[in-house]
Amino acid sequence: MTFKDEEQLKTYLSYYNRKAGIDHQGQEYKFSEADFEYLNSSSNYWHHAGSPSSWLCCSTVNQAKEMFGKTLPRDKLIGLCADTLNITAHELESTLNWNANYMAWHDGGKPEDYHAYQDVETDE
16 A cells, blocks of 8 residues: 555554464464554555454455464454454454455455355354
């Protein structure tokens, strides 16, 4: 994303919960400062504090899957992402579902073709 100025980038970066982390099997998982910068380097944005765009939600989940997906169970990974974005896991799940449905409507296909991390057990 092209920012209007450095202040906009600083504002976006300030919306993350940098203390967010999750322990799993004796190891802590969390995002680094480089991850926050990366997540704000494309078309991702915040509406305001506590309200990440659906694109940012999907990108955060995709980044977490790439980094931790082989070791963290889905519920813990979603929890980490939600806590990092200062939203609830339910809000994150709803946003991921909304984005998948929007993309299916917009580009054709099925929502599951676009879902960032579908819960296969409940088909959410």
